[in-house]
Amino acid sequence: MTAATDKEAPKLPETDFTETPWLDPQAAPFIQIKSLSKEFDDFTAVDSISLDIYQGELFTILGGSGCGKSTLLRMLAGFENPSAGQIIIDGVDISDLPAYDRPVNMMFQSYAVFPHMTVAQNIAYGLKKDRLPNAEINSRVQEMLELVQLQDLAARKPKQLSGGQCQRVALARALIKRPKVLLLDEPLAALDKKLREQTQFELINLQHKLGTTFIVVTHDQEEAMTLSSRVAVMDAGRFVQIGTPLEVYEFPLNRFVADFFGTINLFDATVTSSVQVDSCTHTIEAALDKTGTLVKADCSHQLNQGDIISIGVRPEKLSISQKKPRGKNLTITNGIVEDLAYYGNRSIYRVRSHSGRMIQVSAQNFQRTKELVLEWDDQVYLSWDSSCSVVLPE
Amino acid sequence: MSSHRGPSTFILSVLCFGFAFLYVPILVMMAYSFNDSALATVWGGFSTRWYSALLNNEQIINAALLSLKIAAVSATFATILGTLAGLALTRMRRFRGRFLFTGLIAAPLVMPEVITGLSLLLLFVSLQQLIGWPVSRGATTITIAHITFAMAYIAVIVQARLASMDESLEEAAMDLGGRPMQVTFDITLPLIAPSMISGWLLAFTLSLDDLVIASFTSGAGASTLPMVIFSKIKLGVTPDINALATIIIGTLSLGILIASWIILRSQRKTSAQRQSG
Amino acid sequence: MSQANHSIPLGDKLWRWLVISLPYWWLAIFFLAPFAIVFKISFADPVVAQPPFSNFFDFSPGAESWLLATLDNYRFITEDNLYWISYFKSLKIATISTVLCLLLGYPMAYGIAKCQPGTRNILLMLVILPFWTSFLLRVYAWIVMLGKTGAINSLLLKMGLITTPIEMLYTDGAVYLGIVYTYIPFMVLPLYSVLEKMDTNLQDAAADLGARRWQVFFNIILPLSMPGVIAGSMLVFIPALGEFVIPSLLGGIDSLMIGRTLYDEFFINRDWPLASAVATVLLFIIVVPIMLLQSSQKERS
Numbered sequence: 001m002t003a004a005t006d007k008e009a010p011k012l013p014e015t016d017f018t019e020t021p022w023l024d025p026q027a028a029p030f031i032q033i034k035s036l037s038k039e040f041d042d043f044t045a046v047d048s049i050s051l052d053i054y055q056g057e058l059f060t061i062l063g064g065s066g067c068g069k070s071t072l073l074r075m076l077a078g079f080e081n082p083s084a085g086q087i088i089i090d091g092v093d094i095s096d097l098p099a100y101d102r103p104v105n106m107m108f109q110s111y112a113v114f115p116h117m118t119v120a121q122n123i124a125y126g127l128k129k130d131r132l133p134n135a136e137i138n139s140r141v142q143e144m145l146e147l148v149q150l151q152d153l154a155a156r157k158p159k160q161l162s163g164g165q166c167q168r169v170a171l172a173r174a175l176i177k178r179p180k181v182l183l184l185d186e187p188l189a190a191l192d193k194k195l196r197e198q199t200q201f202e203l204i205n206l207q208h209k210l211g212t213t214f215i216v217v218t219h220d221q222e223e224a225m226t227l228s229s230r231v232a233v234m235d236a237g238r239f240v241q242i243g244t245p246l247e248v249y250e251f252p253l254n255r256f257v258a259d260f261f262g263t264i265n266l267f268d269a270t271v272t273s274s275v276q277v278d279s280c281t282h283t284i285e286a287a288l289d290k291t292g293t294l295v296k297a298d299c300s301h302q303l304n305q306g307d308i309i310s311i312g313v314r315p316e317k318l319s320i321s322q323k324k325p326r327g328k329n330l331t332i333t334n335g336i337v338e339d340l341a342y343y344g345n346r347s348i349y350r351v352r353s354h355s356g357r358m359i360q361v362s363a364q365n366f367q368r369t370k371e372l373v374l375e376w377d378d379q380v381y382l383s384w385d386s387s388c389s390v391v392l393p394e
Numbered sequence: 395m396s397s398h399r400g401p402s403t404f405i406l407s408v409l410c411f412g413f414a415f416l417y418v419p420i421l422v423m424m425a426y427s428f429n430d431s432a433l434a435t436v437w438g439g440f441s442t443r444w445y446s447a448l449l450n451n452e453q454i455i456n457a458a459l460l461s462l463k464i465a466a467v468s469a470t471f472a473t474i475l476g477t478l479a480g481l482a483l484t485r486m487r488r489f490r491g492r493f494l495f496t497g498l499i500a501a502p503l504v505m506p507e508v509i510t511g512l513s514l515l516l517l518f519v520s521l522q523q524l525i526g527w528p529v530s531r532g533a534t535t536i537t538i539a540h541i542t543f544a545m546a547y548i549a550v551i552v553q554a555r556l557a558s559m560d561e562s563l564e565e566a567a568m569d570l571g572g573r574p575m576q577v578t579f580d581i582t583l584p585l586i587a588p589s590m591i592s593g594w595l596l597a598f599t600l601s602l603d604d605l606v607i608a609s610f611t612s613g614a615g616a617s618t619l620p621m622v623i624f625s626k627i628k629l630g631v632t633p634d635i636n637a638l639a640t641i642i643i644g645t646l647s648l649g650i651l652i653a654s655w656i657i658l659r660s661q662r663k664t665s666a667q668r669q670s671g
Numbered sequence: 672m673s674q675a676n677h678s679i680p681l682g683d684k685l686w687r688w689l690v691i692s693l694p695y696w697w698l699a700i701f702f703l704a705p706f707a708i709v710f711k712i713s714f715a716d717p718v719v720a721q722p723p724f725s726n727f728f729d730f731s732p733g734a735e736s737w738l739l740a741t742l743d744n745y746r747f748i749t750e751d752n753l754y755w756i757s758y759f760k761s762l763k764i765a766t767i768s769t770v771l772c773l774l775l776g777y778p779m780a781y782g783i784a785k786c787q788p789g790t791r792n793i794l795l796m797l798v799i800l801p802f803w804t805s806f807l808l809r810v811y812a813w814i815v816m817l818g819k820t821g822a823i824n825s826l827l828l829k830m831g832l833i834t835t836p837i838e839m840l841y842t843d844g845a846v847y848l849g850i851v852y853t854y855i856p857f858m859v860l861p862l863y864s865v866l867e868k869m870d871t872n873l874q875d876a877a878a879d880l881g882a883r884r885w886q887v888f889f890n891i892i893l894p895l896s897m898p899g900v901i902a903g904s905m906l907v908f909i910p911a912l913g914e915f916v917i918p919s920l921l922g923g924i925d926s927l928m929i930g931r932t933l934y935d936e937f938f939i940n941r942d943w944p945l946a947s948a949v950a951t952v953l954l955f956i957i958v959v960p961i962m963l964l965q966s967s968q969k970e971r972s
Contacts, residue, residue, distance in 0.1 A: 404778070405778055405781060405782040405785065406782065408775070408778035408779060408782060409778070409779055409782040409783070409794075411775075412775055412776075412778075412779040412855070413794075413797060415775075415852065415855075416797070416798070416801055416852070416855070417797075417801075418816075419809070419812035419813055419815070419816050419852070420801070420804075420809065420812050422812070422815060422816060422822045423808075423811070423812040423815045423816075426815060426822075433820060475693060475694045475697055476694070478689075478690050478691075478693050478694045479694035479695075479698075481690050482690050482691045482694060482695070485690075486687060486690060486691055489691050491695065494703075495691075495694075495695055495698075498695075498698040498699070498702055498703060499698070501702065502702060504909050504910075504957065504961055505913075505957075506909075506910070506912065506913020506914075506915075506930060506953065506957065507913065507915065507930075508913055508915050508930045508933050508934055508950070508953075509709075509913065509933075509950045509953060509954060510702075512709060512933065512937060512946060512947070512950050513705030513706050513708065513709045513950070514701065514705050516705060516708045516709055516712055516943070516947070517700075517701065517704060517705040517708055519722045520708050523722070538701060539701075541697075541701075542697070542698070542701040542702055545694065545697070545698075546698075549694070573680075573682070573683055573686075574683050574686050574687060575682070575683065575686040578686075578690075599803055602805070603805050603806050603807065605807055605916055606915050606916065606930075606934075609934075609938075610937075620805075620807050623807055623808070623811070624807065624916075624920075627807075627811045627814060627920065628919070628920065630814065630818060631814055631815055631818055631820075631821070635808075635811060636815065638808075639805070639808040639811060639812070642804070642805050642808060643804045643805060643808060643809075646803055646804045646805070647800055647803075647804060650800060650803050651796075651800075654796060658792075
């Protein structure tokens with residue numbers, strides 16, 4: 001399941017490729033990773049990974065701890081030597097170049113702002129190492145300070161800065177050498193929640209303005225979803241799925257991705273019938289294990305009767321009601337509200353279905369009421385449209 | 395472990411006894427250094443004649459100068475070598491003989507001085523036989539010996555500091571185009587400088603204080619201050635050594651107190667800055 | 672930093688090589704090689720020559736054997752009582768001194784840890800301060816104190832408590848005193864660092880559950896401070912074992928600690944091969960507590 005290509009996900013109608021260069025058959029990839037591996041003494045951290053990234057992308061590598069994403073990033077930066085494979089940036093093989101000779105800069109998770117240098121000295125460091133004339137260094141530092149809005153703090157030491165300011169120093173310092181690729185290691189993890197949201201947008205705007213290719217590594221799927229042009233989900237040293245956040249969320253390729261990227265209700269089922277609707281849609285019907293409840297689902301490929309599959313439904317795609325809903329393509333089941341959490345804008349219900357399964361539902365609170373619309377132990381019906389069922393191979 | 399109850403009477407009395415034990419002998423010795431009488435039993439009145447006698451004692455002055463010279467040179471070289479060793483152990487991940495290297499750093503710390511001294515002397519003798527160097531033993535051989543055992547202490551201090559330092563600082567510098575040597579000088583050394591300074595001071599003190607290793611590795615010509623003191627006090631109390639001890643211990647204590655006061659003040663300053671910034 | 676990349680410039684490789692090799696070779700030449708030489712000479716014969724030991728190899732024609740090694744020195748160590756007594760006396764003095772240091776150092780460390788933070792730092796400073804001042808002169812201070820005409824005897828005489836001076840200097844007692852006095856900071860510091868970090872809630876919880884004060888100490892505090900006890904004991908025991916200065920300044924002629932015996936063998940008897948054998952044996956004796964220390968540290972981490 002390496003390097004799952006985009007072909008498998010349905011294409012959205014698109015003619016202009018400037019925002020989606022990976023769909024353009026004419027476009028040449030800017031960064032090419034070719035069967036890259038990293039083996040440590042007793043385990044394989046990165047297992048023969050291949051990936052193309054295009055100019056100007058904000059590409060995110062998402063995975064849990066120990067999945068190999070940090071090793072991959074460190075290989076791109078030049079802190080680890082690949083055991084096998086190649087990294088090509090803008091046509092140049094950089095696999096064997098040491099970190100200080102690569103056209104790549106990195107923003108570290110801890111920000112790694114030099115504590116004994118001022119903000120301006122920190123930002124100037126990279127240019128000083130390139131032995132640029134002082135006048136040019138000064139003007140470029142000034143430019144950078146303005147870009148990240150730190151003009152007033154240029155003479156401060158890092159000790160006197162807040163976490164968000166440190167983050168901007170680290171960003172400015174990494175961008176001043178105009179790298180071909182900027183690597184960001186968990187760029188927002190060290191910030192508190194409010195600041196994180198604000199910084200997220202700043203980062204996207206900055207990337208648009210500069211057009212630099214960004215590669216972000218994160219374990220936070222929300223961060224991945226809001227930041228990226230494309231996401232690669234990584235597990236056990238391999239990519240499990242690569243696609244836009246929308247593709248990965250709505251059309252996960254397997255149970256791991258479906259579960260890791262957002263929340264999903266998963267059911268084991270056996271296919272009972274499969275009907276072709278048009279060239280790329282089949283409507284299937286499957287019986288859930290144990291109860292035999294029939295579930296309708298749309299699928300991009302032909303399935304045979306008796307195939308064992310998983311059916312997934314995202315909590316927000318489910319409707320919850322006390323009246324039995326009607327509809328042509330609906331799957332309907334019923335159960336008892338066992339748990340509910342009220343979030344204001346929405347509520348999360350955990351419903352025990354008549355078969356004993358626990359199903360999670362997220363519902364918008366459309367109405368303004370003095371009491372909860374649904375209470376614990378209420379009898380409810382759950383329903384969803386066949387197009388919302390995700391068919392996953394077992 | 396500060397507690398609302400505070401120490402009990404038993405603990406307090408042990409503390410008092412302990413500190414009295416540590417300081418009374420030194421203070422008594424200092425008091426005797428101002429005794430006009432050469433006999434400890436008699437108080438002959440206040441006098442500074444042992445101090446002037448000390449200043450006219452050429453042997454002691456020369457030995458003191460030699461000791462200071464050896465201490466300064468050996469502390470400096472030990473700091474350089476010890477820092478390199480600390481860097482090698484924490485920042486150079488893999489190299490051949492790493493296991494042996496780790497052992498070589500730890501061993502001088504626990505080795506009895508008599509063994510270190512003896513083995514170094516035998517090395518110098520064997521070297522002289524083999525290659526004709528060192529021609530004679532003296533300041534140079536003592537300095538080499540002191541560098542060897544002091545660098546282990548410094549390596550341990552520097553290693554501890556490096557281990558607690560965020561390695562991504564150095565990686566960031568390298569990522570920005572700093573070559574390994576530049577990174578060491580731009581980032582690593584400024585950040586571990588306090589540890590290097592305290593390491594240097596420790597090496598200086600160890601060298602100034604060492605008797606056993608110096609006795610083994612010295613030749614006929616060179617006598618360090620501890621060697622002179624030892625030969626004098628082996629025969630019992632000598633009043634001018636009281637004066638010398640008062641000067642040495644007084645100067646060292648004052649230096650340490652001033653140094654720690656400065657460190658404490660700068661710590662307070664930075665913490666105050668952090669609160670305001 | 673630091674991988675062996677193919678295209679790393681020569682200068683950067685040289686720097687890496689320098690960082691590792693300089694200290695490595697220094698220690699190999701001036702620390703490791705000397706031990707090999709000590710080991711070698713411990714198998715040689717003493718001769719009246721410069722240097723005073725026989726050659727190890729003899730390639731001259733007519734030599735009985737090209738290798739001239741002898742176990743005589745080791746045989747001599749096992750046969751002559753002097754060495755046995757010295758080793759055992761060293762072990763005895765080091766052990767008893769360590770226990771004495773622990774008995775004095777534990778309550779001190781405990782007391783310091785119980786003080787207010789401000790007082791704590793000052794007291795800690797007072798413990799460390801003597802360590803930075805001259806070791807030799809601090810031992811000498813005890814000669815001033817203990818001598819026949821020293822401070823203690825003159826005071827007692829003046830007070831009329833004694834009529835003739837007490838024999839205190841040049842005894843084993845003086846050696847114990849000197850070792851405890853010199854090494855007490857090494858005991859207090861590790862104990863303090865363990866006790867200072869200890870959570871007071873544990874003690875309060877034990878007291879709350881009905882433990883008496885001494886029960887709290889023996890059931891809670893002491894077991895939790897064992898790492899400090901072990902580290903402190905080793906830091907006192909190991910240097911005390913090879914101690915030379917204290918027994919030769921404060922001890923009597925019969926204070927035969929092994930460090931002193933070795934020194935005398937070397938400088939007074941000029942028997943270098945025998946001194947080397949004594950050193951080799953001492954080295955093996957030292958290795959045992961070090962191994963114990965290391966395994967206890969490994970357990971902790």
